Amino acid sequence: MSGRAAAGQRLPTLEDVARVAGVSRATASRVINGIRNVDPQLHELVWEAVGRTGYVPNRLARSLVTRRTGTVALVVSDSETHDDDPFMGRFFADPYFGRVVGGLMSVLRRSGVQLALQIVGTDEQRTRLVGDLRNGQADGVIVLSLPAHDPLPRMLTEGEVPAVMIGRPADTVPINYVDLANDIGAALAADRLVGRGCQLIGMISGPVDVPASSDRISGFRRSMARRGHGWIPLASGNFTQASGEAAMCSLLTGHPGLDGVFVANDLMAVGALTALRAAGRRVPQDVAVVGFDDSSAALAASPPLTTVRHPLEDMAAESARLLLSRIDDASMRVSSVIYEPTLVIRESA
Amino acid sequence: MSGRAAAGQRLPTLEDVARVAGVSRATASRVINGIRNVDPQLHELVWEAVGRTGYVPNRLARSLVTRRTGTVALVVSDSETHDDDPFMGRFFADPYFGRVVGGLMSVLRRSGVQLALQIVGTDEQRTRLVGDLRNGQADGVIVLSLPAHDPLPRMLTEGEVPAVMIGRPADTVPINYVDLANDIGAALAADRLVGRGCQLIGMISGPVDVPASSDRISGFRRSMARRGHGWIPLASGNFTQASGEAAMCSLLTGHPGLDGVFVANDLMAVGALTALRAAGRRVPQDVAVVGFDDSSAALAASPPLTTVRHPLEDMAAESARLLLSRIDDASMRVSSVIYEPTLVIRESA
DNA sequence: TTGTACGCGTTATCAC
């Protein structure tokens, strides 16, 4: 078997490999890093020594000098309600997080790039993060920004950290981002609801101060207005199933005649379905429901949700590609790519 | 404002701080690392210099010498069906992954420990991973092992890498792990189904060769046998909603009289619900359904699923704690902690 | 083409 070092021993270093191969450390390094200009003879010798010693390069030491880590960070920027943050649990359990990670990994994996997870809640944590990043902790970052007014995007650009946001920043700052045309998605929902003849159509929105959410609200309102619905009942939740259920209840008591509702994400839509069932309303016969995201929850719901498809995996993958090329070419101009949502018709509307 | 270095410049180093403070690098280091034995005067001076220069320690350089990274890796060990792995997409979208990450972060975050994500599919990748780990790439690892016979656990113990598995290893190897008493969970399901008077009870299992899955099968069989059901119809899926639907169909055609079914996870149970509805069976009146996991899908389903609660977040959190103390004290003996599942009664059974 | 020597930013071991 290959002579890997016994456990607990000092691990073989490049120096050891060089000694075994009978060359200088520089030559060994060249061979291992695939630099041309090396005698095929020695090339052979070095690789043999690598095998015999069980050498594996120390990434830390390498990064220290190359200033490249082969790692990108996925940073979730949150507005720390409290130290014992109940929100984070919800966030990770939400299909959203997993879809993003899956999309990112699908491209990062191919490039042998690792993903490091960073959660920052306070401004102090944000400052420290940017400091670490400038120190080369990671080659770049993908940012998931939750708070309405997050200072992080600006800090990142000022620190000249290669970064790509998933979802546009609330404040206008010159940073790369990948986003969904949320307003168009909302318009699709409006089309569907009006098109099937609904007369009194309401909406359940997410927090009104986050961009993705406000875009869906304004997009829906605008499109509905264009169709003669100048005003629509609105209730807002926080993207959780429970909040969707509560919002649906309040909407129903305020407007018993409601026969259509657009819900800003699938999780809340599932909650709305529960409330409707409890109120004795059939879906879609009595009340039509359109969700948003096309997450796994949409398909699991009963009836399966008609929903606006949010190609999160693709968007995450694209953001990873964007970041990677941005890392390779620091002079790349900031860019953004906007995805068009589509409507997935199922049974709820 | 604090004089942080202009972007694009060389970042301030410990050397710079020392110069500004008028002390030696060694002293600056001591102050920053909170070592006692330093003149309060200088202490003050150094911190002032830190603020003025905007210094932030370089973690890489620090790790190189301390051999501590402040990072643990979450490694997902998979059996790479193909390079274009369709499974991974499913895996990340599954609530399972998010719940684990959430649980881990809840404790790692407090200790200021970062989480790095690692996916390994081939043995070569596994070898490289262990090499990097031994080189101090991370202080330890949390392992999510998917394949039936995964060489990784053994490789980790042989490499003396601090590690904790979530879910016991298939082959017996001396490694720390946190697991659920899957057999007991299955017994709870059997109790419920038999208890409510079901006569012909089937099961939809996961892949038969992974431990968590086989434990649920054997636990269910044993408990059913003890209640006079010496044989039960079995169909197996792969933990996805679609596979659950298919399995339910096949079960139904083979055993039209089925009036109860235990499904090895909630996602498949949701699929089963769909199949039952399509077959015109009412739940739970015609067929009672018990799921497993108590994931968000259970609550979203209709009817809401009676299911075996799998406290994944708690288990992940515990595994993180275990790993942290194992890292602190290398001599700690290998240990395992088994969680007891409970039954959550909702409407499906 | 190969080897020498220096630097990456820290911490740790010594003398003082």
Added chain:
DNA sequence: GTGATAACGCGTACAA
């Protein structure tokens, strides 16, 4: 208590 100085493991000008 404090300050030189040697590691840590590696890449790479520069000289040969």
